[in-house]
Amino acid sequence: MTNAISVSNEIKASALELIGNTPLLALDRLHPGPGRILVKCEFMNPGGSLKCRSSLHMIQKARERGELKPGGDVVEVTSGNQGCGLGVVCSVLGHPLTVTMSKGNSIQRALHMEALGAKCIRYPLVKGTYGNVTFADVEPALEGAMKMSEETGAFFVKQMANPDNIEAHYETTGPEIWRQSGHRVDAFVTAVGTSGTFTGVSKYLKEQNPEIQCFVVEPEGSQPLKGCPITKPLHMLQGASYGVVPDLFNPDLMEDSISVTDEESVHYKDLLGTKEGLFVGYTSGANVAAAVKLLNSGKLPKDAWVVTILSDTGLKYTPVPDNLIE
Ligand SMILES: Cc1ncc(COP(=O)(O)O)c(C=O)c1O
DSSP: OOOSOOOOTTOOSSGGGGSSOOOEEEOTTTOOSSSEEEEEEGGGSTTSBTHHHHHHHHHHHHHHTTSSOTTOOEEEEOSSHHHHHHHHHHHHHTOOEEEEEETTSOHHHHHHHHHTTOEEEEEOOSSOBTTBOOHHHHHHHHHHHHHHHHHHOOEEOOTTTOHHHHHHIIIIIHHHHHHHTTSOOSEEEEEOSSSHHHHHHHHHHHHHOTTOEEEEEEETTOOGGGTOOOSOOOOSOTTSOOSSOOTTOOGGGOSEEEEEOHHHHHHHHHHHHHHHOOOBOHHHHHHHHHHHHHHHTTSSOTTOEEEEEEOBBGGGSOOOOHHHHO
16 A cells, blocks of 8 residues: 555546547347347437537637637537537536527426536427427527627537538547447448538448448438428427438438338337336437338348447436426
């Protein structure tokens, strides 16, 4: 025994170091085969979702370029997860954060952002319902964020058009998947919001091996990426599939779009809990439903490995009293 103070290199310097490097997990109980589903556990990020990665990268790049000064204000429109990620990053780096969000997105996200010191302005629903948000519901929040940035000079993150959003996944999520799988990936599937995750990861994986097939996941009746007319705009995939083709989407990277119903998303969200011990959100359920469909489709070799994303924690969706929603 020594009295010297031990210095441990296992101590993280801040919550920023908790972002990324999430585990890649095999769903061998939920899907015993044929083939294998590997999931990237993005719900383990400190903001509870995949959006911590893009939050960190977009803010760091803006600071490096001088677009965001030390202590400068930040504004963003969000379905909640980007706001939670920015909440983590801005509180550590000392940037006051204001986020705008539709009232259709879960109240837990607003509470989470506020707990991280952010101001959250919620906008009334236009066409959607609580838990089912359309692009028409996002538009007022988008305009609100834009106006605020113009009036105050706050740095507007613009996740929907910011190439650093793609770069975050190209530089971290993609390489992690490639390394953690031992360079064995046959296909990658994921739901699309801004498309930062799909475009960044698919670009990286295809550069490593052009044979890797990449698929988007879209709700049945709302498949603009497949080029279909929208017949059912409302669905449960908060944060994804707004019925428009996102600016950051690169169609050249997509083999096809796999459709899932709300029932399938709920079913696989529940199976992730009961069979794998993972309490996650609806896009995670949708992603795994799509991975199972892909493995059963005959489009891949029988022993194929399919990688997908567990995007966020199920704690963001637990039922809440009506008076809190309003
Ligand atoms: C729960 C959830 N899943 C998926 C996505 C889609 O991610 P991306 O914006 O990178 O396409 C989001 C985006 O906010 C999300 O919140």
